[in-house]
Amino acid sequence: MKPFxxxxxxxxxxxxxxxxxxxxxxxxxxKSVSKQGLADGLFSDWRYESVESRKENKDFxxxxxxxxxxxxxxxxxxxxxxxxxxxxVWALSEWGIKVIIAPSxxxxxxxxxxxxxxxxxxxxxxxxxxxxxxxxxxPLKNQLSVDLASxxxxxxxxxxxxxxxxxxxxxxxxxxxxxxxQTLDKISLVNDFETSHKAKNPWL
Amino acid sequence: xxxTLFEKVWNQHSICNLGDGNELLYxxxxxxxxxxxxxxxxxxxxxNLAIRNPLQVxxxxxxxxxxxxxxxxxxxxxxxxxxxxxLRKSAKQSGINFFDLDNPxxxxxxxxxxxxxxxxxxxxxICPDSHTCSLGALGTLxxxxxxxxxxxxxxxxxxIKKKPQLMQINxxxxxxxxxxxxxxxxxxxxxxGSNGAKGHAVEFTGSTITDLEIESRLTLCNMAxxxxxxxxxxxxxxxxxxxxxxxxFAPKGDDFLTAVKEWGExxxxxxxxxxxxxxxxCSNLTPYVTWGTxxxxxxxxxxxxxxxxxxxxxxxxxxxxxxLEYMDLSEGxxxxxxxIDAAFIGSCTNSRISDLRAAAQVLKNxxxxxxxxxxxxxxxxxxxxxxxEEGLDKIFISAGFxxxxxxxxxxxxxxxxxxxxxERVISTxxxxxxxxxxxxxxxxxxSPETVAASAINGKISKASTGIES
Ligand code: SF4
Numbered sequence: 001m002k003p004f005x006x007x008x009x010x011x012x013x014x015x016x017x018x019x020x021x022x023x024x025x026x027x028x029x030x031k032s033v034s035k036q037g038l039a040d041g042l043f044s045d046w047r048y049e050s051v052e053s054r055k056e057n058k059d060f061x062x063x064x065x066x067x068x069x070x071x072x073x074x075x076x077x078x079x080x081x082x083x084x085x086x087x088x089v090w091a092l093s094e095w096g097i098k099v100i101i102a103p104s105x106x107x108x109x110x111x112x113x114x115x116x117x118x119x120x121x122x123x124x125x126x127x128x129x130x131x132x133x134x135x136x137x138x139p140l141k142n143q144l145s146v147d148l149a150s151x152x153x154x155x156x157x158x159x160x161x162x163x164x165x166x167x168x169x170x171x172x173x174x175x176x177x178x179x180x181x182q183t184l185d186k187i188s189l190v191n192d193f194e195t196s197h198k199a200k201n202p203w204l
Numbered sequence: 205x206x207x208t209l210f211e212k213v214w215n216q217h218s219i220c221n222l223g224d225g226n227e228l229l230y231x232x233x234x235x236x237x238x239x240x241x242x243x244x245x246x247x248x249x250x251x252n253l254a255i256r257n258p259l260q261v262x263x264x265x266x267x268x269x270x271x272x273x274x275x276x277x278x279x280x281x282x283x284x285x286x287x288x289x290x291l292r293k294s295a296k297q298s299g300i301n302f303f304d305l306d307n308p309x310x311x312x313x314x315x316x317x318x319x320x321x322x323x324x325x326x327x328x329x330i331c332p333d334s335h336t337c338s339l340g341a342l343g344t345l346x347x348x349x350x351x352x353x354x355x356x357x358x359x360x361x362x363x364i365k366k367k368p369q370l371m372q373i374n375x376x377x378x379x380x381x382x383x384x385x386x387x388x389x390x391x392x393x394x395x396x397g398s399n400g401a402k403g404h405a406v407e408f409t410g411s412t413i414t415d416l417e418i419e420s421r422l423t424l425c426n427m428a429x430x431x432x433x434x435x436x437x438x439x440x441x442x443x444x445x446x447x448x449x450x451x452x453f454a455p456k457g458d459d460f461l462t463a464v465k466e467w468g469e470x471x472x473x474x475x476x477x478x479x480x481x482x483x484x485x486c487s488n489l490t491p492y493v494t495w496g497t498x499x500x501x502x503x504x505x506x507x508x509x510x511x512x513x514x515x516x517x518x519x520x521x522x523x524x525x526x527x528l529e530y531m532d533l534s535e536g537x538x539x540x541x542x543x544i545d546a547a548f549i550g551s552c553t554n555s556r557i558s559d560l561r562a563a564a565q566v567l568k569n570x571x572x573x574x575x576x577x578x579x580x581x582x583x584x585x586x587x588x589x590x591x592x593e594e595g596l597d598k599i600f601i602s603a604g605f606x607x608x609x610x611x612x613x614x615x616x617x618x619x620x621x622x623x624x625x626x627e628r629v630i631s632t633x634x635x636x637x638x639x640x641x642x643x644x645x646x647x648x649x650x651s652p653e654t655v656a657a658s659a660i661n662g663k664i665s666k667a668s669t670g671i672e673s
Contacts (some may be wrong), residue, residue, distance in 0.1 A: 017523045018498050028619025033242045033290040078399045084334040086350035112350035167224040183360045193219045203455030
């Protein structure tokens with residue numbers, strides 16, 4: 001996993017509630033047994049006039065300049081609800097999104113983000129409104145910058161401080177740590193636990 | 205201080221504390237399907253990581269496989285067979301328990317699991333699928349994960365987890381006849397929102413829950429994720445124990461007796477503390493049906509779609525307008541009587557034998573209305589076999605339903621079979637999202653009884669009073 005670094009980027013407001021993982025990447029866009037090649041299917045029901053023709057729907061925000069270069073997504077409540085497909089996160093990342101700011105997230109989606117170097121930031125609706133207004137004035141010039149280490153979003157001369165993120169999640173993102181390897185380093189603990197656990201529950 | 209059921213199971217699986225509230229949790233069982241499991245297994249292989257304990261891992265084929273009679277590896281979904289073949293190859297190589305297409309125990313992952321005694325009380329259990337919370341109905345601490353977490357669990361038998369907040373949903377009252385646990389959960393979600401249990405693990409308690417049969421509890425817990433919950437649990441009781449007795453992977457003989465003794469301890473202590481408590485009374489509940497594109501957009505079937513001015517939030521109003529446009533409905537409109545194009549009985553929510561019996565009861569000696577496409581997809585090959593032994597297939601078929609092989613089928617559109625553009629479908633599934641059952645398909649969620657009655661009448665109808673001539 002690539003370490004998450006401080007950056008500034010264009011933010012696209014896609015303010016809708018309950019954007020589910022089916023909408024982020026429809027099932028039929030998950031065409032192969034792979035974590036790659038998914039950006040093309042991102043939001044395909046909304047992004048294309050017809051899914052077959054792949055002709056871009058100009059009304060969809062991510063097709064409009066400069067939002068087609070967005071790295072930050074502003075959205076509504078319960079973002080990433082629905083199916084557990086990690087493809088939603090893989091597709092967003094591959095397309096170029098690094099940060100999603102929403103009032104709340106589907107819980108599986110949130111975990112999937114952390115495991116893939118995508119930063120989900122939970123903010124109150126009124127703060128997101130503030131960011132949206134700032135961005136809308138001039139989306140190219142009015143970029144947001146996100147500093148994960150100090151948990152600060154800066155926009156113009158203003159800042160939102162201490163956005164919530166677990167310490168461990170923050171460290172994983174910043175260091176790009178691979179959890180499987182970290183856990184395999186502790187496998188003797190698991191072995192010990194397992195021996196007594198299975199003795200108590202022989203039907204496991 | 206007392207402990208909740210959740211805390212008891214959690215504590216029994218906590219290997220160590222990793223700081224900042226994170227714990228290394230032992231995972232007892234992992235279940236995979238071809239849709240996401242194939243990718244997790246392949247990814248492990250590519251990294252040269254072994255499955256730590258293949259016998260604790262299970263896999264089935266349900267999501268992409270067609271459900272037409274005589275199906276095989278080839279699927280309507282382009283490239284769908286790659287997923288099936290990839291899973292099969294990895295499963296055989298790794299030696300996990302595998303329910304292949306020709307296995308009599310094949311079926312939808314969350315239907316097979318309780319049916320085979322794979323999910324048991326007090327276990328930790330994961331599956332890369334959001335409806336894994338269904339298994340909480342047996343007192344299993346089960347939740348859906350993404351691929352990366354699944355790979356972590358496959359390689360290490362553990363997950364790194366933070367304890368969620370805990371919510372108790374206490375439901376009392378005797379359910380009126382014809383009202384089901386599907387109606388309870390739609391009522392709950394419509395009252396408190398699709399985000400109502402965000403960040404919480406939910407425990408369902410109360411006399412209504414005690415009265416529910418295991419399969420109805422599975423339906424209720426299935427939709428906990430639609431309520432935003434991390435997972436849900438119901439304390440195992442005598443019904444749970446007798447349901448599990450003699451199941452293929454459940455303990456047998458003396459082990460079973462020991463297990464039952466331990467499982468009997470799995471309940472929240474009276475002094476246990478929850479972060480949030482919701483109390484509901486269901487003695488006057490009526491069947492529910494959704495009108496929108498999120499499961500919380502639901503009303504009692506006799507009521508009208510709400511007026512947007514009744515919603516006090518701008519965001520809610522906006523999403524309501526969008527939903528009504530998609531569904532081709534208006535605020536204040538009656539939902540009962542809307543003409544339907546199709547009826548679907550199936551999915552991990554409502555495709556177990558009791559669901560098929562309930563629907564068949566309504567369909568007996570009746571015919572599906574002209575022009576309505578009606579499909580029944582049993583949740584597992586076992587359910588299908590049982591239904592055929594009871595002659596339910598004949599009732600479905602003579603009413604005009606298609607009778608299918610088991611699988612997820614048209615619960616979701618994966619690029620294969622789907623309902624048509626702008627078709628209105630009444631469905632026993634769990635998600636009415638835009639395009640979920642087909643491009644521009646309009647889905648109404650309801651119980652098997654309501655779906656069956658609606659199929660007969662050709663319009664959204666209630667089963668108990670329902671069969672209008
Ligand atoms: S039946 Fe539907 S909801 Fe259930 S596992 Fe299959 S696709 Fe998912």
